[in-house]
Amino acid sequence: MPKIPALARTVxxxxxxxxxxxxxxxxxxxxxxxxxxxxxxxxYADVRIARYLNQYVMTREDKVQNIINxxxxxxxxxxxxxxxxxxxxxxxxxxxxxxARTAEKAVxxxxxxxxxxKKPVQLAPQKGFGEVSWKTKVEKHSFEIPxxxxxxxxxxxxxxxxxxxxxxxxxxxxxxxxxxxxxxxxGSYIDQDVHRxxxxxxxxxxxxxxxxxxxxxxxxxxxxxxxxYLQTNPTDKxxxxxxxxxxxxxxxxxxxxxxxxxxxxxxAKSVEPGKWDLILDPSxxxxxxxxxxxxxxxxDRVLGYEANLAGTSFATFDKWKSKNFNxxxxxxxxxxDKTQPGSLGDVGWxxxxxxxxxxxxxxxxxxxxxxxxxxxxxMLGETESQGCCYADSWSTVQFQRMANISLxxxxxxxxxxxxxxDVKKGIYIIGDGSYSIDQxxxxxxxxxxxxxxIKDGQIAGMLRDVAYQSNTQEFWNSCVKVCDxxxxxxxxxxxxxxxxxxxxxxVSHGSSTARFNGVNVLNTGRKI
Amino acid sequence: MAIILTxxxxxxxxxxxxxxxxxxxxxxxxxxxxxxxxxYARNEVSTSGSLINKNLxxxxxxxxxxxxxxxxxxxxxxxxKVVRRSEELAKLAPxxxxxxxxxxxxxxxxxSGFFDSxxxxxxxxxxxxxxxxxxxxxxKNLTAAGFLQDNYGYTAMMNSKGLFxxxxxxxxxxxxxxxxxDGKGSGYVARxxxxxxxxxxxxxTRIAIxxxxxxxxxxxxxxxxxxxxxxxxxxxxxxxxxxxxxxxxSADEGRSYFSKSGGKSRIGxxxxxxxxxxxxxxxxxxxxxxxxxGDGRPQEKMMWIEKGVVKNLSYERFWAQKQGKKAIPxxxxxxxxxxxxxxxxxxxxxxxxxxxxxxxxxxxxxxQTILLTGLTRDGTFYIENxxxxxxxxxxxxxxxxxxxxxxxxxxxxxxxVVSTETDRNYLVPPMKIREFTFTSLSDAV
Numbered sequence: 018m019p020k021i022p023a024l025a026r027t028v029x030x031x032x033x034x035x036x037x038x039x040x041x042x043x044x045x046x047x048x049x050x051x052x053x054x055x056x057x058x059x060x061y062a063d064v065r066i067a068r069y070l071n072q073y074v075m076t077r078e079d080k081v082q083n084i085i086n087x088x089x090x091x092x093x094x095x096x097x098x099x100x101x102x103x104x105x106x107x108x109x110x111x112x113x114x115x116x117a118r119t120a121e122k123a124v125x126x127x128x129x130x131x132x133x134x135k136k137p138v139q140l141a142p143q144k145g146f147g148e149v150s151w152k153t154k155v156e157k158h159s160f161e162i163p164x165x166x167x168x169x170x171x172x173x174x175x176x177x178x179x180x181x182x183x184x185x186x187x188x189x190x191x192x193x194x195x196x197x198x199x200x201x202x203x204g205s206y207i208d209q210d211v212h213r214x215x216x217x218x219x220x221x222x223x224x225x226x227x228x229x230x231x232x233x234x235x236x237x238x239x240x241x242x243x244x245x246y247l248q249t250n251p252t253d254k255x256x257x258x259x260x261x262x263x264x265x266x267x268x269x270x271x272x273x274x275x276x277x278x279x280x281x282x283x284x285a286k287s288v289e290p291g292k293w294d295l296i297l298d299p300s301x302x303x304x305x306x307x308x309x310x311x312x313x314x315x316x317d318r319v320l321g322y323e324a325n326l327a328g329t330s331f332a333t334f335d336k337w338k339s340k341n342f343n344x345x346x347x348x349x350x351x352x353x354d355k356t357q358p359g360s361l362g363d364v365g366w367x368x369x370x371x372x373x374x375x376x377x378x379x380x381x382x383x384x385x386x387x388x389x390x391x392x393x394x395x396m397l398g399e400t401e402s403q404g405c406c407y408a409d410s411w412s413t414v415q416f417q418r419m420a421n422i423s424l425x426x427x428x429x430x431x432x433x434x435x436x437x438x439d440v441k442k443g444i445y446i447i448g449d450g451s452y453s454i455d456q457x458x459x460x461x462x463x464x465x466x467x468x469x470x471i472k473d474g475q476i477a478g479m480l481r482d483v484a485y486q487s488n489t490q491e492f493w494n495s496c497v498k499v500c501d502x503x504x505x506x507x508x509x510x511x512x513x514x515x516x517x518x519x520x521x522x523x524v525s526h527g528s529s530t531a532r533f534n535g536v537n538v539l540n541t542g543r544k545i
Numbered sequence: 546m547a548i549i550l551t552x553x554x555x556x557x558x559x560x561x562x563x564x565x566x567x568x569x570x571x572x573x574x575x576x577x578x579x580x581x582x583x584x585y586a587r588n589e590v591s592t593s594g595s596l597i598n599k600n601l602x603x604x605x606x607x608x609x610x611x612x613x614x615x616x617x618x619x620x621x622x623x624x625x626k627v628v629r630r631s632e633e634l635a636k637l638a639p640x641x642x643x644x645x646x647x648x649x650x651x652x653x654x655x656x657s658g659f660f661d662s663x664x665x666x667x668x669x670x671x672x673x674x675x676x677x678x679x680x681x682x683x684x685k686n687l688t689a690a691g692f693l694q695d696n697y698g699y700t701a702m703m704n705s706k707g708l709f710x711x712x713x714x715x716x717x718x719x720x721x722x723x724x725x726x727d728g729k730g731s732g733y734v735a736r737x738x739x740x741x742x743x744x745x746x747x748x749x750t751r752i753a754i755x756x757x758x759x760x761x762x763x764x765x766x767x768x769x770x771x772x773x774x775x776x777x778x779x780x781x782x783x784x785x786x787x788x789x790x791x792x793x794x795s796a797d798e799g800r801s802y803f804s805k806s807g808g809k810s811r812i813g814x815x816x817x818x819x820x821x822x823x824x825x826x827x828x829x830x831x832x833x834x835x836x837x838x839g840d841g842r843p844q845e846k847m848m849w850i851e852k853g854v855v856k857n858l859s860y861e862r863f864w865a866q867k868q869g870k871k872a873i874p875x876x877x878x879x880x881x882x883x884x885x886x887x888x889x890x891x892x893x894x895x896x897x898x899x900x901x902x903x904x905x906x907x908x909x910x911x912x913q914t915i916l917l918t919g920l921t922r923d924g925t926f927y928i929e930n931x932x933x934x935x936x937x938x939x940x941x942x943x944x945x946x947x948x949x950x951x952x953x954x955x956x957x958x959x960x961x962v963v964s965t966e967t968d969r970n971y972l973v974p975p976m977k978i979r980e981f982t983f984t985s986l987s988d989a990v
Contacts (some may be wrong), residue, residue, distance in 0.1 A: 025599055026615040029634065056633055056852075081639050104594050109617055126593050129668040130583065133590040170637075185798065228806030230799060230913060247581050322586040324731075325691035326723040326965075331988070333728075410891035414592050437592060446636040453908045453941075455920045462918050464910060484910060484918075486941065486985050517584055517692040517720075518594075539984065543914040545802075 024108055024412050025089035030072065033086055033160040037068040037196050038111065040208055043149070046116050047200035050094050053117035055202060057124040059096035061140060063201035063369060064120070066092050067411040070194040076171040077187050078179060079372055084164055091411035094120040096127055100137025101126025104414040141402050143370055143392040151365025152210035154358060156245035158212055159192035170247070173273040174524075178220045181276035188218035188272070191239070191511065193523075198367075205370040213361060213523055214246050215239035215511055216268050222279035231282035231481070232277040234466055236448055237266045238508045239523065241363045255504070256432060258469050258476055259447060261300060263506050264359065278467060278479075285479035288468070290540045295485060295533045296436060301465050302424065303508025303526035304449040309349055309489040309514075310344075311422040311526065313458035314378050316389040320396065322417075327515050328456025331489065332384055342384045345493030348531075350425035351379040353388055360421045361509045361523035362405075368415040370517050371404035373481020378422060382494070390417045407459060409520040418520075419513055423527035427499035430447035433530045436500060443471035444483060444538065451484065451510070462486045464541070482542035495536060500529035547601050548577045549664075549699055552711045552736055554751045558601075558619060565628040568605035568635060570647045571705040574839070575601050578698025583671040586690035588677070588683055593668070598698075605631040606647075609640040643863040651705045658833035660740040663715035664697040670741075671695075674719075678750040682723050689750070691721035695741065699967045702841055712835040716970075717741050718963055721750060722923060723757040724990075730936075731990050732756025733903050733923035735778060737963040737970040739833055756924035757900060763936040764884035765986055766927060770896035772926070772954070773981040774891045777962040777973040779901045779921075783946040784973060786907070786915055788823075788879050791849060793858035795866065802947065803858060803913045811855050813980055817950035819853040820884060825876030831961050832972050838874035847876060883974030884956030891955060891977045893931040898977075900926040900933060904942075907966055916945045922986055939990075940983035 023198035038046075043066045069089040075082040086139070091108035094116075103126035107119045137283055170186045178186040193213040200206045217235045224230070236259070240246050249265035259274055297305070317323055318330045336342035355362050355373030366372055369391055379383050390406040408415035437445065448466025455461070468480040487495075509525035550558065555575055562573045584592045587981025595680040602615045605628070671693050678829040682689035699713040734753040738744055770866040775783075796803035796810035803811045826846040827834040836844050840862070848856040857873055863873035892900065907919035921939045929932065957975035964971065 024596075026600075027602075027613055027634075029630075080642065084638075093612055104592065106594070106596060108598075122595070126595065126668055130590045130593050130672055133585065133672060133679060135589045185800065221800055225799060225808055226806065228799065228804060228913075230804075320587065320590055321688060321690060321724070323990055324586060324724060325692055328989070329724075331726070414590070414594055451918065452907045453906045453918045453920070455939065455941070455987045455989035456905055456922055456990035459989050460920065460939075460985060462910075462941060462943075482911075488988070516856065518580075518582060518694065519957070527580060533754045537985075538551055539943065541910045541916055541943065543911065543916050543945060543948070545914050545945065 024410065024498060025087035026421060027198065028086050028088045030160065032088065033070050033072060042111065043198040044206055046092065046111065047198065047206065047452045049113045049116045050092065050120040051200060051202050053120035054094060054096045054124055057121050057123050059098045061097040061202055062094065062120065063199065064092060064094045065368065065408065065411055066198040068196040069122055069410065072192045074164065074167045074171060074190040076168065076175055078175055079172065079183065081168050089410065091413040092116055092119055093408065094123045095414055096123045097138050097140065098127035099122045100130035101131035101134050102138060104187060106412040108412065109489065112366040116243065117122065122191055136248055139392045139395050141400055143402065144202050146207065148206045150208040152219050153212040153241055155212055155361065156242040157243055159212065159244040160194065162244050162461060164358035170268065174218060174268050175287055177269050177278040178272040181273050182222060182280040183220045183276040184223045186218060190432045191215040199366065199368060199370055201370045202369055207370060209365055209368045212241065212243045213239060214242055216246065216247060217270055220272065220275040220279045222283055224283050228459060229283055231279045233279040233282065234448060235271055235275065237259055237268065239511050240359055241295060242359050244456060258445065259467060261298060261447065281479050282481055285481040287542050288480045288483045288538060288540050290538055292535045294539045295535065295536045296440065296471065297331050297445055297531055298447040299506040299507050299528045299530065300448050302528045302531060305463055306422060306424060306526040307419050307510065307513065307524065308454040309458055309461055309492065311419045311524065313489065314387050315415040315417055316387040316393050319387060319454040320393065320459050323515060326517050330458050331457045337384050340383065343382050343494060344379045344384045344490060345382045346496050347382050348427065348499050349493050350383045351422055352377050352425060353420040353422050355420050357421050357525065360507055362421040362525060367404040367406045368408050369406040371402045371405045371406065376403060388417065388420050393417065395541045407522055409522065413465050413520050416516060418515065418522040419524045421525045424499065424531065426502035426505045426529040429501065431498060431500045433504060436498060436530060436532055438474040440471045441473055444480060445469040445471055445476065459488050482540045484539045484541050485536045487536055492533060492536065495533045496531055497534050498532040500528065504529040548579055548597055549697065550577060555701040555711055556709060557701065559695045559701060560630060562603065563703060563705055565625045566605065566705060568607055569608040570631050572647050573601065573703050575701045576698060578696055580694065581666060581671065582692065582694040583675055584692050585675055586678065587799050588679055588689055597861065601627065603627050603631040606644065607635050609642065609644045610635045610638045611641050611644050612638050645861065645866055647704045647706050647861045648708050651841060651843050652830050653710060653836040654845065656827040656833045656836045656948045658714035658739050663695055663717050663741040663749065666695045666741060674744065674746045678721060678746040681747060681750045681754060685754055686726060687754060688724045688726060689721060693719050696902050696943065700835065702840065703862045708841050710837045710841055712837065714835065715739055717744055718742055718968060721747060723752045723753040725757055726762050728990055730757045730761030731923045732760060735963040737961060760924040760936040763938045766984050768940055768983040770982055772895055772977065772979045774888065774895065774898060774975065774977050776902045776975050777903045777960050778965065779785045780976055781962050781964050781971050781973045782904050782907045782966045783917060783949065785967065785969065786909060786917055787946050790915060791858050793860045794864040797859055802913055810858060812858060815853045816854055816855055816947060817853045818952060818953040819852055820851050820956060822882040823850040824848045824880055825878055826880060827877055829878065829880060832878050832880065832970060834877035837976060842872065842874040844874060844877050847873060863954045868872040880972040881959060881974060886955040886957050888957060888975050890930055891957065891975065892933060895928045896930060897939065900928055902974050903965065905965065910943065915943045915947055916942050916943060919950065925967045929959045939987040941985045941987055942982060943984045944982045947976050950980060953960040953980055
């Protein structure tokens, strides 16, 4: 259950709709910060004046457990002085004196630590954009929906699960609005209004006589959307062994299916370990992409900046420079895109004033690029940042964070049914489960929510105790087919973690259903 | 007003807040803290930061309707406003059938977790401590990435039934990864203390350097079941998954390892080797912790697993009342008792085995058996005929810490360690375990 975020205060649902600071005041405070920093000797400065609004609605069976509305407002100033980065932040202030002192503190930190630098920070040039703005396309603002309508929805979801075989159900709505004002000494004043939503649940079924339990989590995706994600029309649904969702999510229908499936999981056949062909649904593949491609191609990891915690990467410079490193088969094309509508990473500008864009990471199976920000791109021989710098709060320093990294759909027309028909011995995996990968992103293990055995081109019932273990390069080279764009859907996470102190990042990963041949499957059942 | 209040200042402020209350019950939580950090990589500083945080949370209740409001300004008008707001929120809230009311006055044991040495750290102190580490790695032509973070602050609470609690504390965590320039060797060290004077960054750095140099040119051996010697840093990330599962409600509801068929829990069952005893104690001098939980319940010395038998599970107050049990709070620290073996003894007595110094990316695969997966990292070594023979490539494992503690060979002396998964500090001994399950090889260094 989420706690009230650090440095946030609780507010009423109505206060979430109140306007933040007037933009003219934000500009004035931003100029105070930039001027104070440069007056103390900063050669570069940026400031974020940001307001973060969250609403969590949490229920369990027939009870509303909690409704939390939070607001967090503050100012973060980042500078370069004596060639070294410095950062300081202060919450809940609109005072010009406070903002100036915060900027001066950032400069003092930079100067105190510059003796530990070998060479000065090298920042890629960035033109100023003047006064500009961007906002998520919102059809139905989450905070305008009465709380009662939200609790009614969740209690109906729980009721549907309980009457279809669940013993327990927890359901939650997370709704987020980031109101972020960025200004820098490059001459940008960028005002952005970013919305996100994640409806989700966990259904549990218990067999009291055997003591066994099974869970089934929702097949929703967190999205860079607002409450309109909970409106569905038939074109958003893909029917098959279970219904999967695209631009709209039918929570009630999914909870009904989940309860029935959790009971079936209790009696499912335990998997035979060995080599299997895998058919992976986008609700599952997003996490494998996130861990094995998203993190591996972050330039700060490749360079060693994350060596002490998140780790480094196997996708080293020599592999990129060779222009022939087979990250995957020819079917495998990955692109980074901070402009995909509805995605979690979709913004107009990143947190260091760079306009967002789309670029290739892996083309026809070959590693062609990384994800980089302004103080790194020179190491790629480039002069322009790729625009993927982000901080999770006004109180934290921005750094390179993962862009939406997605697997491009196959070019030939192919449906999921046609793909399954071709498989002799396989497992069709839907939804994300347990996940773990090494610190250089070679060896991984993934579970899932639903596992269906495929025998001679037909679905032959449910399996349990399934996890697959592989190596990134071997796995993506075993990708033999990707369904076409009609099947393309996004999954994602609110909780991509990196950095010390740890920060979170919201990121989406799109794909169409894909087939991988001869993957090593484990049986995870144990007797104690 | 200062960020860090003394006990008398906190008491006066909380008394004032409660004087504004018109609710049936009112409880106020107060905290203040200052945090600072310095991060480095590629042998130079990368980022640094500081943060000041103060917060007051008021919970008001009318019957079973509860509302909470928070504020970080402490003038009289703001304090009264936050109390009124919590009362308004309570009146609007649906009844919470699980609200059991606030506690009356409690007695707490004494625990000393505040050290001036840590409270007085400045950006310059951090730079000096990190410089000692950087000098050593630069001298050896190795690449260092590390993080130094310190915190000092206090928490306090008071309620309308007369409960008052106050606890000041400090902490400092230092972690470091040293790699060889060719990327073939990597070593790690982490240290956590309440008292900054105990932190010797140079001594810690020498350990990481030794592991980095010693782990280069690792050879691959076949995955399978091996006798392992787990250093405390490796063992702790497995053990804490047992700790996090020790909740009575999920056990009673049939959805955890601590459930038994027929709707019972495993309290009273012997689940691991009889040499395993795990307890919590806020007064432990090595690992001091707050003597009260967030809702004001006293933290006492508590046995969780004694001689292999489950003695207690933690209870939410509602669940304890419903089940007619004592409402034991989730502990603020965990201590595993050790044995007499030294790490050297363990290696000497091993004919064929593996020394694991760190584990990474631990995730639960099956909650009913606490089956975990993850990988070895930053120094894994092959032991043959009582000696470390050579470094080996990293493995992925799939193992349950419950099975592991049933396969116990010997235990060493407990030491304070930092979990690389959660940053929490624990007291954990090194341990020798037979038949630990490695399932595949990893090329990661």
